[in-house]
Amino acid sequence: MPPRKRPEDLRSHRWLGVSDMRSFGHRSRLQQMGFDATDFGAKPVIGIINTWSEINACHAHLRARAEDVKRGVLQAGGFPVELPAMSLAEPFVKPSTMLYRNFLAMEVEELLRSHPLDGAVLLGGCDKTTPGLIMGAISMGIPAIYVPAGPMLRGNWRGEQLGSGSDAWKYWTEKRAGNITEEQWNEIEGGIARSFGTCMVMGTAATMMSIAEALGLTLPGASAIPAADSGHPRMCGAAGRRIVDMVWENLTPEKILTKSAFDNAIKVHMALGGSTNAIIHVVAMARRAGLKLDMQRFDEISREIPVIANIRPSGKYLMEDFFYAGGLRALMRELAGKLDLSCLTVTGKTLRENLDGAEVFQREVIHPLSDPIYAEGATAVLTGNLAPRGCVMKPAAAEKRLLQHRGPALAFEDYNQMAREVERDDLEVTADHILVLKNAGPKGGPGMPEWGMLPIPKRLLKAGVRDMLRISDARMSGTSYGACILHVAPESFVGGPLALVQTGDEIEVDVAVRRIHLHVPDAELARRRAAWKQPPPRYTRGYGAMFSEHIGQADEGCDFDFLAAGAPTPEPEIH
Numbered sequence: 320m321p322p323r324k325r326p327e328d329l330r331s332h333r334w335l336g337v338s339d340m341r342s343f344g345h346r347s348r349l350q351q352m353g354f355d356a357t358d359f360g361a362k363p364v365i366g367i368i369n370t371w372s373e374i375n376a377c378h379a380h381l382r383a384r385a386e387d388v389k390r391g392v393l394q395a396g397g398f399p400v401e402l403p404a405m406s407l408a409e410p411f412v413k414p415s416t417m418l419y420r421n422f423l424a425m426e427v428e429e430l431l432r433s434h435p436l437d438g439a440v441l442l443g444g445c446d447k448t449t450p451g452l453i454m455g456a457i458s459m460g461i462p463a464i465y466v467p468a469g470p471m472l473r474g475n476w477r478g479e480q481l482g483s484g485s486d487a488w489k490y491w492t493e494k495r496a497g498n499i500t501e502e503q504w505n506e507i508e509g510g511i512a513r514s515f516g517t518c519m520v521m522g523t524a525a526t527m528m529s530i531a532e533a534l535g536l537t538l539p540g541a542s543a544i545p546a547a548d549s550g551h552p553r554m555c556g557a558a559g560r561r562i563v564d565m566v567w568e569n570l571t572p573e574k575i576l577t578k579s580a581f582d583n584a585i586k587v588h589m590a591l592g593g594s595t596n597a598i599i600h601v602v603a604m605a606r607r608a609g610l611k612l613d614m615q616r617f618d619e620i621s622r623e624i625p626v627i628a629n630i631r632p633s634g635k636y637l638m639e640d641f642f643y644a645g646g647l648r649a650l651m652r653e654l655a656g657k658l659d660l661s662c663l664t665v666t667g668k669t670l671r672e673n674l675d676g677a678e679v680f681q682r683e684v685i686h687p688l689s690d691p692i693y694a695e696g697a698t699a700v701l702t703g704n705l706a707p708r709g710c711v712m713k714p715a716a717a718e719k720r721l722l723q724h725r726g727p728a729l730a731f732e733d734y735n736q737m738a739r740e741v742e743r744d745d746l747e748v749t750a751d752h753i754l755v756l757k758n759a760g761p762k763g764g765p766g767m768p769e770w771g772m773l774p775i776p777k778r779l780l781k782a783g784v785r786d787m788l789r790i791s792d793a794r795m796s797g798t799s800y801g802a803c804i805l806h807v808a809p810e811s812f813v814g815g816p817l818a819l820v821q822t823g824d825e826i827e828v829d830v831a832v833r834r835i836h837l838h839v840p841d842a843e844l845a846r847r848r849a850a851w852k853q854p855p856p857r858y859t860r861g862y863g864a865m866f867s868e869h870i871g872q873a874d875e876g877c878d879f880d881f882l883a884a885g886a887p888t889p890e891p892e893i894h
């Protein structure tokens with residue numbers, strides 16, 4: 320056991336514990352807010368970073384949950400202070416929350432650095448908030464515990480269970496095909512989101528909350544607790560108590576986030592059939608932790624770990640069912656033989672100790688390894704002359720006939736052109752065509768919007784086609800499905816081979832051998848490259864311009880170059 324910190328070792332001591340003109344000001348301003356030395360003297364100061372906002376339904380309960388965290392901090396002898404951070408509501412923030420994930424990461428890091436804080440409790444859950452909070456906390460390096468917002472309750476429509484996103488896509492497709500009425504569509508709108516909390520399919524939010532737990536950054540079992548369950552505020556109180564001890568123990572993220580911890584998280588991601596978005600976020604988090612991780616590692620692990628969680632969009636059930644089935648502890652117990660159980664977690668205990676006693680209660684929701692939902696993992700990483708640095712696909716969510724396919728490209732230069740064309744009744748397209756969308760990547764979007772599940776052309780929809788191969792440098796929502804090849808790197812906007820694809824070119828995809836190939840002679844590609852011109856940047860000022868200049872490619876985790884590397888940032892001077 321390392322020695323516990325003494326009060327004078329606390330980071331906040333530099334602000335509050337010394338006797339000079341500046342500390343007089345710090346203490347008098349706390350007294351101005353009604354606190355005195357019995358509140359803040361010689362105690363760990365815990366920053367509760369809260370991504371609550373009035374326009375984020377996934378986080379609507381986090382204002383109340385911060386009070387539960389505070390209760391725990393006070394019980395354990397700490398001094399809690401709540402600091403708001405950017406909320407990033409997936410449905411409302413345009414053009415894409417991905418444009419702002421790094422903004423949140425920067426905000427978190429600098430909030431923690433610039434204030435007299437000894438530890439942090441991070442409140443979030445909607446897709447980009449989890450990686451944003453964690454990336455910032457890793458770079459700052461003080462003890463931190465992540466509190467997942469938890470999934471919302473199951474959706475309901477005429478007795479049918481509805482899943483966030485996935486069923487919206489499904490019924491929107493049926494509406495475009497003329498199979499459901501406007502009235503039915505409106506009923507679905509009122510029934511699909513029944514409580515506060517995140518999307519309750521295995522979308523990006525549930526995937527990232529689970530990954531945070533698998534990394535050891537949450538209390539055991541925290542990630543699947545429904546937001547509206549009374550266990551959720553109890554978990555928040557426990558997190559508040561635990562972070563105070565983590566400060567005294569100096570249990571910093573670097574001690575938890577080892578290479579093995581990331582391998583564990585990727586294995587859990589595969590077993591869950593998790594969102595493709597997670598690949599970008601996990602790579603970014605690992606690189607913040609100083610670990611080299613690339614997309615190939617996901618492919619290696621995906622061949623070893625089957626999908627055993629029967630959760631939409633790859634399976635049948637929802638996160639509420641997963642919680643009743645035993646949640647992530649039960650799933651990790653099932654995977655125990657594949658995990659490194661010696662990894663340390665925020666509890667101060669190993670994963671092995673945290674999983675002790677975990678059980679699967681419903682076998683139809685969490686399958687045994689011997690009877691998986693899908694024999695190979697959730698994600699395939701393909702490479703070839705069309706994606707020299709890789710691209711990703713979720714084979715479990717695609718029609719099998721498309722996993723080995725060669726067909727002509729139907730190429731779109733940008734999203735607006737694609738959106739217009741797919742609605743045309745006279746569009747020349749067959750189910751064997753491969754839709755290609757350009758200029759939707761990190762710089763081209765910019766912000767890599769979730770445009771990767773390109774709509775099936777209306778003409779084919781009416782003929783009953785529900786899946787076809789689609790290729791882009793965009794992402795897709797974790798709630799989406801279909802034979803969508805995403806994250807093509809390098810992206811078309813910077814001159815990646817995707818930029819050179821023309822309608823009629825033959826493209827071949829073979830998922831079993833992880834290959835994607837553009838059947839165009841090299842000499843012709845060289846001729847097209849010589850004629851290619853980069854489109855003008857969308858933003859020439861402000862954050863968007865900074866984003867476009869510094870954002871990395873998908874295979875690098877889409878972090879800013881100036882955040883991913885470099886010497887540690889010094890502690891602020893207090894003058």
Ligand code: FES
Binds near residue numbers: 445
């Ligand atoms: Fe927030 Fe899906 S919209 S998690």
